[in-house]
Amino acid sequence: MDxxxxxKKIDDLTSELLNYNHLYxxxxxxxxxxxxxxxxxxxxxxxxxxxxxxxxxxxxxxxxGGVASSSFESVEHTVPMLSLGDVFSYGxxxxxxEKILKEYPDTVFSVEPKxxxxxxxxxxxxxxxxxxxxxxxxxxxxxxxENLKKIKSIPMYVTNSPDNFELRGEVxxxxxxxxxxxxxxxxxxxxTRNAAAGSLRQKNPEITLKRKLGxxxxxxxxxxxxxxxxxxxxxxxxxxxxxxxxxxxxxKNIDEIVSxxxxxxxxxxxxxxxxxxxxxIKVDSLKQRxxxxxxxxxxxxxxxxxxxxxxxxxxxxxxxxxxxRTGIITPTAIFDTVQVSGTSVxxxxxxxxxxxxxxNVNIGDTVLVRKAGEIIPEIVRTIKxxxxxxxxxxxxxxxxxxxxxxxEENGKAAYCTNTFCPSQIEQSxxxxxxxxxxxxxxLGNQIVKKLLGNGLIKSSADIYDLSKExxxxxxxxxxxxxxNLIRAIEKSKSKNLNxxxxxxxxxxxxxxxxxxxxxxxxxxxxxxxxxxxxIVSIDGIGDVIAKNICNTKKDNHFLDNIEKLKNAGVNTVFxxxxxxxxxxxxxxxxxxxxTFSIGSREKISEMITAAGGxxxxxxxxxxxxLFAGEKAGxxxxxxxxxxxxIINEENIKDFLEV
Numbered sequence: 001m002d003x004x005x006x007x008k009k010i011d012d013l014t015s016e017l018l019n020y021n022h023l024y025x026x027x028x029x030x031x032x033x034x035x036x037x038x039x040x041x042x043x044x045x046x047x048x049x050x051x052x053x054x055x056x057x058x059x060x061x062x063x064x065g066g067v068a069s070s071s072f073e074s075v076e077h078t079v080p081m082l083s084l085g086d087v088f089s090y091g092x093x094x095x096x097x098e099k100i101l102k103e104y105p106d107t108v109f110s111v112e113p114k115x116x117x118x119x120x121x122x123x124x125x126x127x128x129x130x131x132x133x134x135x136x137x138x139x140x141x142x143x144x145x146e147n148l149k150k151i152k153s154i155p156m157y158v159t160n161s162p163d164n165f166e167l168r169g170e171v172x173x174x175x176x177x178x179x180x181x182x183x184x185x186x187x188x189x190x191x192t193r194n195a196a197a198g199s200l201r202q203k204n205p206e207i208t209l210k211r212k213l214g215x216x217x218x219x220x221x222x223x224x225x226x227x228x229x230x231x232x233x234x235x236x237x238x239x240x241x242x243x244x245x246x247x248x249x250x251x252k253n254i255d256e257i258v259s260x261x262x263x264x265x266x267x268x269x270x271x272x273x274x275x276x277x278x279x280x281i282k283v284d285s286l287k288q289r290x291x292x293x294x295x296x297x298x299x300x301x302x303x304x305x306x307x308x309x310x311x312x313x314x315x316x317x318x319x320x321x322x323x324x325r326t327g328i329i330t331p332t333a334i335f336d337t338v339q340v341s342g343t344s345v346x347x348x349x350x351x352x353x354x355x356x357x358x359x360n361v362n363i364g365d366t367v368l369v370r371k372a373g374e375i376i377p378e379i380v381r382t383i384k385x386x387x388x389x390x391x392x393x394x395x396x397x398x399x400x401x402x403x404x405x406x407x408e409e410n411g412k413a414a415y416c417t418n419t420f421c422p423s424q425i426e427q428s429x430x431x432x433x434x435x436x437x438x439x440x441x442x443l444g445n446q447i448v449k450k451l452l453g454n455g456l457i458k459s460s461a462d463i464y465d466l467s468k469e470x471x472x473x474x475x476x477x478x479x480x481x482x483x484n485l486i487r488a489i490e491k492s493k494s495k496n497l498n499x500x501x502x503x504x505x506x507x508x509x510x511x512x513x514x515x516x517x518x519x520x521x522x523x524x525x526x527x528x529x530x531x532x533x534x535i536v537s538i539d540g541i542g543d544v545i546a547k548n549i550c551n552t553k554k555d556n557h558f559l560d561n562i563e564k565l566k567n568a569g570v571n572t573v574f575x576x577x578x579x580x581x582x583x584x585x586x587x588x589x590x591x592x593x594x595t596f597s598i599g600s601r602e603k604i605s606e607m608i609t610a611a612g613g614x615x616x617x618x619x620x621x622x623x624x625x626l627f628a629g630e631k632a633g634x635x636x637x638x639x640x641x642x643x644x645x646i647i648n649e650e651n652i653k654d655f656l657e658v
Contacts, residue, residue, distance in 0.1 A: 001047075001050075003051065003054075006047060006050070006051040006054060007051070007054045007618075009047060010044065010047050010048060010051065010054045010055065010056070011054070011056065011618075013040060013043060013044045013047070014044065014056050014058070014059050014060065016040065017037070017040055017041060017044065017060045018058065018060060018595055020037055020040075021060055038086055038088070038306060041060060041061065044059070044060070044061055045061050048061060056593075056634065056635075057634060058593070058594055058595055061297070072142035072143050072144060072201075073142070073143040074136075074140050074141070074142065074143070075121075075131070075133035075136075075140065075141045075142065075143050076139065076140055077121060077133070077135075077136075077138070077139055077140065077141060078166065078221070078222060079166065079221040079222055080138050080139055080294075081119060081121060081135040081136075081138050081141070081168060081221075082138060082294060082297060082298055082299055083138065083297055083298055084280065084298055084299070084302055084303065084304040085298045085302075085303050085304065086278075086303070086304050086305075086306050087303055087304070087305055087306070088305075088306050088308070090254070090258055093254065093257065093258075093281070093303065093305055094254045096281070096303045097109070097253070097254050097257065097281070098254075100283060100288075100292065100301070101253075103292075104283075104285075104288050107252075107283055107284075107285070107288060108232075108250050108251070108252055108283075108284040108285070109250070109251045109252070109257060109281050109282060109283060109284060110231050110232055110235075110248045110249070110250060110251075110281075110282045110283075110284045111248065111249045111250075111251050111257055111260045111261070111264075111279060111280070111281050111282075112218060112246045112247065112248045112249075112279065112280045112282070113246065113247060113264050113267070113268070113272070113276040113278075113279060113280075114276050114277055114278040114279055114280045114304055115170040115172050115216055115218075115246070115274055115275075115276055116172065116191070116192060116193045116274075116275040116276055116277045117170040117171050117172035117173070117192070117193055117196045117197075117274070117275075118134065118135075118170065118171045118172075118193070118196050118197045118200055119134070119135040119168065119169075119170055119171075120132055120133065120134055120135070120144070120148065120168070120169055120170075120171055120200075120215070121133050121134075121135075121141065121166055121167070121168055121221060122148070122154065122166065122167045122168075122169060122217075123164075123165075123166045124158065124161065124164065124165050124166070124167075125163070125164045126163060126164070127157055127158045127159060127161045128156070128157055129145075129148075129149070129154065129155065129156050129157070130145075131143065131145050132144055132145045132147075132148035132149075132154075133145075134200070138297070142201075144200055144201070146205045147199075147200050147201075147202060147205045147208040148171075148200070149205065150205050150206070150208040150209035150213075151171065151208070151213050151214065151215055153214050153215050153244045154215055155241070155242045155243065158241045158242055158243075159241075160241070161241055162223050162224040162225035163224045164222070164223075164224050165220065165221075165222055165223040165224065165225070166220075166221040166222040166223075167217050167219070167220055167221060167238070167243070168217070168218060168219040168220075168221050169215045169216055169217040169218060169219075170215065170216050170218060170246075171196050171200055171213055171214070171215045172192065172193075172196050172213065172214055172215070172216070172274045172275070173192045173193075173195045173196040173199065173211065173212075173213055173214075173274075174192075174212065174214055174273045174274055175192065175273050175274065175275070176273065177211060177212040177213075178191075178192045178195055181195055181211065191275065191343070192274070192275045193275065195211070196211075196213055199211035199213055200213070214244065214274065215244060216244055216245065216246040216274075217235075217238055217243045217244065217245045217246065218235075218245070218246040218280075219231075220234045220238070229285065229286050229287060230284050230285060230286065231282060231283075231284045231285075231286065231289075232248065232250060232284050235248060249263075250284060251281075257281060260279070261279045261305055264276070264279050265307065277306065277307065278304045278305050278306040278307055279304070279305045279307075280302060280303075280304050280305075281302065281303050281304075281305060282301060282302040283301040283302065288301065289301040309370040309371070310340055310370060310371070311340075311368045311369065311370045311380055312338040312339070312340050312345075312368070312369050312370070313338075313366060313367070313368055313369075313383065314335040314336045314337075314338045314366070314367060314369055315335060315336050315364065315365070315366050315367075316333045316334070316335045316361060316362070316363055316364065316365050316366075316367060317334055317335055317336065317363065317364075318333075318334040318363060319331050319332065319333055319334070319350065319362075319363055319392050320332050320334060321394065321395075321399040322423070323398060323399070323400050323416050323421055323423035323424055323427070324423075324424070324427050325424055325427035325428035325430070325431050325505045326415070326424070326428075326505060326506075326507040327415040327416040327417065327418075327419070327421065327424050328413055328414070328415055328507075329394060329398070329399070329405065329414045329415065329416060330349060330350075330351070330352075331349070331350040331351075331352075331356065331392070331394060332347050332348070332349050332350060333347060333348050333349075333350050333361065333367075333379060334346065334347050335347065335348075335367070335369065338369060340369060340370060340371040340377070343371065345369060345371055345377045347377065348369060348377040348378050348379050349378075350379070350392075352394075352411060352412050352413055352414065353393070353394050353407065353411040353412075353414060354410060354411030354412050356391060356392050356393075356394075357391055357411065359379055359381065359382055360382050360385055360391055361379065361382050361385070361391065361392060362385070362386065362389045362390060362391055362392040363389070363392065364386045364389060365382050365384060365385050365386060365389075366382070366383050366384035367379045367380070367381065367382050367383065368380040368381055368383055394407075394414045398416035398417075398418060398421060400416070400421055400422055400423040401416065401418050401420070401421040401422060401423075403416055403417055403418035403421060404417050404418075405417065419555055419557045419558070420557065422452075425452070425458070425459065426448065426449065426452055428460060428505045429448050429452070429457070429459070429460045429463070430445050430448050431503065431505045432460035432463075432503045432504075432505065433448065433460075433463070433492075433503075434503075436499065436502060436511045437495075437499055437500075437502050437503030438492040438495050438499060438500070438503045439492060439495065439499070440463070440485075440488050440489055440492045441484075441488045442481070442484055442485045442488050443463070443485060443488065443489070447474070450474050450475070451463075451466075451474070454473065454474070456470050456473075459557075459560075459561050459564065460503070460561060460565075461561050461564030461565045461568060462564070463489055464489060464493070464564075464565070464568035464569070464570070465568070466486070466489065468482050468483065468486050471485055471486065492570075493568070493569050493570045493571060494571055495570075495571060496518065496571065496574060496575050497518040497522075497523070497524060497527075497571065497572060497573060497574040497575070498511070498514045498515040498517070498518035498519075498574065499514070500524065500565070500570060500571070500572065501514040501517050501518055501524075501527065502514035504552075504558070504561075504562075506548060506549055506552045507548045507552070508544065508545045508548050509545065509548070509549065511606075512540075512606075512609065513540070513541060513545060515609050515610075516538050516539075516540055516541060517535070517538070517541075517549075518574040519574060519612075520534075520538050521574075522573065522574050523572055523573050523574070524562070524566070524572035524573075525572070528553055528559075528562065531550070532546045532547060532549075532550045535549055535550070576612055585608060585611040585612045585613030585624075585625075585656075586611075586612035586613070587612070588612070588613045588614070588624040588625060589613070589614050589615075589616050589622055589623050589624050589625075590608045590613045590614070590615055590616070590623070590624065590625045590626070590627060591615070591616050591618065591619050591623050591625075591626050591627070591635060591639070592604055592605065592608075592615065592626075592627045592629075593626060593627070593628055593629065593635040593636060594628050594629030594636070594649075595629045596629040596649050596652075604627060604652065607652075607656055608627070608656075611656050613625075618635075619635050619638045619639050619642065619644065620642075621642060623639065623642070623644050624644070624645070625644065625645050625646075625647055626639040626644050626645070626646050626647065627647050627649075627652055628646055628647065628648055628649070629649045
C-alpha cells in the first residue's frame, strides 16, 4: 500500500471508529457488532504499525472511547479507568501469557467473566459511599451517584473498612429484568448493555430503581489499606465487606486458563443471569502489575479473550422478496426462530443473487445464523443443503407487479423495471416525506399506506393536492391532527433544493450528493437539463452516479412528477443561506480534527456543508479553517504552522450561527 492510500485509510478508519465509540459509549446506541468493531480496530492497529507517521493523536488504538456527558457533573478519575486489549484465539492468549511468564515464571492469573455492562467507579470515605461515576474517556467521567444509590447490591455503608477506597465495577441488567423491560418498552433496547447504560443515565433516579440493575466489583482502584498485595485477596476481603464481587478463578498456565474459559462459556449459557462478551485474564500479584505497567490506554498485565459471535443452527422455511423505492429487489430468509446473543431471531437478509450463490442456500436448507454483535442477523454458512432444490433464484418477474426484472451482470442487484410498481411508489413516497428529504411531520409510513390504499395519492406530488376533508376521512384523524398535517405539507414547500433532489429518490444519490448537485446547478430546471459530463465534473460524483441520474431523468413518470411538484409551488431554487444565515463558508475548505461533544464528525460535516463549505480530510495551504475538538493532534499543529484560522468546539455553533 502506498503512503497516500495508507494515510487516507488510517484517517477514515480513525474517524469511523471514533464515531462508533461515540454511539456506543456516549449515546448507548451501537450501530455495529462488537466483533465488527474489533476487526476494524485491528485493521487500524496494523496500518498504524506499518505507517506510524499517520497515526492520529485521537486514535482509538491509544485512547479509551467515550466522553463525559454534559447531562451530569464531570468527575476527574484519580486512577485512570483503562480499557483492555483483546485477543480472539488461544494462540494469541498463549503469547500474552508466555510473555509475562518469561519475566515472572511464578505468575498466577485471575480469570474472570467479562460482564457486558457499564463500567463505574465507587468511592468510599470512612465506610460511606460518597460518589459514583462512569468511565467516560478513562480520565473524566460522569457523576451518577444518585442513580447508583438505587442499585441494591451497592452498600451505602460498610464497617471495618479502610478509611478511604475506590472500587471499579460493572453495572449490568439481569436477563429477566431485560426481558420485562423489553415488553414494557416494546423492544426499545438493543441488548442488556444498552439497557443498563440507558438506565444509569436517567435524570430521574427512580427510573433507575425500577430497572433492577446489578453490579459486580472487579478491581480496587485506590485503598488506604496496603496489606493485601494480591488481587484475589482484595476480592475476598471486599466480599466479606458485603460487596458483590466478580466470580474468579486462579490459574498458573495456559491450559488451566483455557479450561476456565470453556467453563465460563458453559456457565454463560446455563447459569449466569447476566450477559458476558468474553473472559478477562489478569495478573494476580499487584507488585507484578506495577512492574509490568500500562500504556496510555491499556494495562500490560491484563487481556480480554473475546468469544466468537454466537452461532445457532436453524432451517430456512421461506424466502420473501421486497421491492424498494428504486426498484431494487431484496430477498430475506425466514427461518425457525432461534435465540442468538440474547434475542429471538427469525429472519436475515440475503442481500442479492451473488450472496445467495455464495451461501448456496434455498428453502429447506439448514444454516448457521449469527447476530453479529447483537445488531444484524446474518447467515454464516449452509450446513445441510438439499441438492435437488438447487440454489434459490430471484425470479425474472417482479413479485409485486409481475414486470420484467433487470439483473446486473455481477449479480449484486436485481431491479423491477416498472416505475409504476406499487411497492416502488409506496417506498418512494415514504422516502420523499422523510427527515432529510421534505420532512413532512405526521406523514408516517402507515399514513402513506392509507393514503395510497384509499386512492387519495398516486405519487409524491399528489401530497400537495390533499385537502383537510380528505385527511379527515382517514382513521384516527381529528380536526387538530388534520390541521397539523396540512401545515406540515405546506411548510415543506419551502425546503431547499438539496432536500428536494434527495427526496426524488434517485438511485445512489444520498443527502451529501444531493447537496453537491444543488450547489452546482442552482435550480431544479438546470439539474434536469444537465448532461452526464457536467455531472461527472462535480468533485465527489463518479460515473456510476452520473449515469443513474441521467437514466432516471429520461423516465416520463419521473418528469411528470417533477412538473406536478413545480406546479404545486415547491421551491426549486438552491438557497445558499438556508442553514447558516449568511452562507459564510461559501467556497471555503474546512478540516475537522479531534472529538466533539456537540455531535459526531458527520453531523459537523453536515453543518459545514449546509453553510456552503467543503470538508477536506487533510490540512494544506488551501485549507481556510480547522475545526478542532479534544485531542486534535498533528492536524492542529500543521494548521497553526500554516497560519490557518482555528475554530474551537465551543465556538463552532457561534461561528456558524446555528
